Amino acid sequence: MAFRSKSIFGIALVAAVFAAANGSGEKPKASPPLPVVEVSPVSREEALIGKPANGSARNGPLYPAIEVFPTIVDARHANTEAVELFNRFFATKSRHDCDATMAFISRDLSVYADATLGWELNGYDALKEVWAKYMPTWGEGRSYPTRILGEVNGGTGSVMLEFTDTPELFGADMRVLGAVDVVDGKITRWADYWDSAAYDGKRFERLKRTPVDPPPALRSKPAVTSARIRDVASKFVEMVSSGNTAGAATLFSYDGVFEDRSLNVSIVGFPAINRYLARVNHTSPFGRGVKLGHVVGGDAGGGFEWASPSSPVKTGAASLSINTEGKITRVCIIYDSRNLSATNRSDLAALALEPLQ
Numbered sequence: 302m303a304f305r306s307k308s309i310f311g312i313a314l315v316a317a318v319f320a321a322a323n324g325s326g327e328k329p330k331a332s333p334p335l336p337v338v339e340v341s342p343v344s345r346e347e348a349l350i351g352k353p354a355n356g357s358a359r360n361g362p363l364y365p366a367i368e369v370f371p372t373i374v375d376a377r378h379a380n381t382e383a384v385e386l387f388n389r390f391f392a393t394k395s396r397h398d399c400d401a402t403m404a405f406i407s408r409d410l411s412v413y414a415d416a417t418l419g420w421e422l423n424g425y426d427a428l429k430e431v432w433a434k435y436m437p438t439w440g441e442g443r444s445y446p447t448r449i450l451g452e453v454n455g456g457t458g459s460v461m462l463e464f465t466d467t468p469e470l471f472g473a474d475m476r477v478l479g480a481v482d483v484v485d486g487k488i489t490r491w492a493d494y495w496d497s498a499a500y501d502g503k504r505f506e507r508l509k510r511t512p513v514d515p516p517p518a519l520r521s522k523p524a525v526t527s528a529r530i531r532d533v534a535s536k537f538v539e540m541v542s543s544g545n546t547a548g549a550a551t552l553f554s555y556d557g558v559f560e561d562r563s564l565n566v567s568i569v570g571f572p573a574i575n576r577y578l579a580r581v582n583h584t585s586p587f588g589r590g591v592k593l594g595h596v597v598g599g600d601a602g603g604g605f606e607w608a609s610p611s612s613p614v615k616t617g618a619a620s621l622s623i624n625t626e627g628k629i630t631r632v633c634i635i636y637d638s639r640n641l642s643a644t645n646r647s648d649l650a651a652l653a654l655e656p657l658q
Contacts, residue, residue: 378602378622379449383460386483387449391464395443397436403429407487412517414492416606416616417637418505419512435470442469450620452527452599456486459524459597461604461620463633473500476562478618478635480597480606482524490524492517492595492606494618496563497639498646505639516616518594518606530598533623534605537632538593546582550575554628561585563617563638564646566653573655580652584645586614587634613640 376384390405406413406425413422422428444466451460459482466475475495482490497505533552540549550571553559559568559577568577582588586609594606594616604620617636624630638646 374446375448378451379460380452380454380599380601382455383451383453383458384449386453386486387446387460387462387481390488391445395445397439397442399429399433399436402432402436405488407484407489409484409487409489411490411522412492413490414517416492416494416512416516416518416618417497418508419510421513421517440469442467444470448620450598450602450604450622451530452601452603453483457484457525458599459483459526459603461597461602461618463620472504475500476635478562478604478620478633480524480595480604480618482597484525490521490595492521492618494606494616494635495637496635497637498563500639512615514615516594516606516608518616518618519592519608521595524595524597526596526603527599529600529623529627530603530621531596533621533627533629534596534603535593537621537629538591538605538607541578541582541587542589542591544582544589546578547575549578552629553632554624554626554630557629558631560631560633561587561649561653562633562635564650564653566650568653576655577653581649584649584652586612586617586636586641587619588612613642613645614638615640 374384374388386405390402393401393405403425406428408425410425410428411423413428414420422431444464446462446464448463449460450462452458453460459480462477462479462481464477464479466477468474477493477495479494480490480492481488537549537552540546540552553571553574555571556569557571557574559574560566568574587607588609590609590611592608592610594608596605597603598621600623602620602622604618606616606618608616614636617634619632619634621629622631641649
């Protein structure tokens with residue numbers, strides 16, 4: 302498909318001229334014609350994966366975009382290489398091309414896990430078998446990132462992804478945290494966490510498997526991460542786990558945000574986070590006794606998986622955004638609240654309310 306700028310510039314020019322005329326009361330003046338700028342044809346494959354099919358580089362601006370998923374990703378806490386890699390991955394996945402999507406996966410894949418369903422696909426062939434079965438049924442379904450946090454440098458690194466799977470993929474709107482390791486430009490480990498509360502209960506029970514204990518969060522080879530993300534994650538979990546909620550709150554910037562995606566709760570500001578963590582520490586799955594699991598990311602952000610031996614919720618994940626001073630600007634935790642009783646869920650949600658002073 303060929304893209305010409307003539308029509309785009311023409312529309313913009315007409316709009317600008319008439320806007321000026323309407324503002325001044327004058328008739329629009331004639332303008333010299335703009336030159337036609339030719340843009341070479343770009344195939345659908347090129348636009349989606351971000352490079353020409355023949356592998357050669359182009360000069361000039363980025364390719365014309367063919368949007369197969371919303372381009373709304375927040376990439377402020379990721380480096381360029383990580384953003385480009387995962388934008389290409391999700392665009393290819395949203396094209397439902399199993400072979401092209403598997404090109405992003407390492408032959409040495411250790412695990413592709415859905416912690417909520419208890420699925421662990423151990424190896425490249427196991428993952429390909431599942432995608433080959435399900436992708437042809439996805440229709441107009443899309444999978445796209447909303448946040449990318451972490452770093453990939455020279456093909457190696459790790460990220461925490463916040464992404465959306467539309468209902469055509471797996472039967473419901475799914476907001477997912479995915480912890481991903483990358484080595485030599487290929488994905489070597491991927492673990493997903495999401496809340497199944499809004500998922501059809503009967504279908505969920507058919508799909509759910511008995512999770513392996515201990516969870517993958519606690520038995521995976523460490524990812525390539527920065528010292529800062531490891532330090533922030535370990536301090537945060539250690540303080541929450543020991544009940545030192547005041548110390549945990551000091552890790553946040555003054556305008557930091559703590560979000561519990563499973564409860565649809567967002568607490569804004571260091572003082573409010575301090576009080577909230579104290580209220581929920583003994584009852585939240587991410588509270589007293591929680592254990593730090595697999596850590597991913599770089600200096601500006603990433604996240605970690607966690608385990609909760611004393612809660613009905615056995616595992617979850619958290620994304621972390623970090624400012625230049627090393628303070629947390631945002632935490633988003635997610636876990637499967639289906640494992641909580643209705644009373645537990647209601648009590649936790651009620652604790653988000655500030656007591657009247």
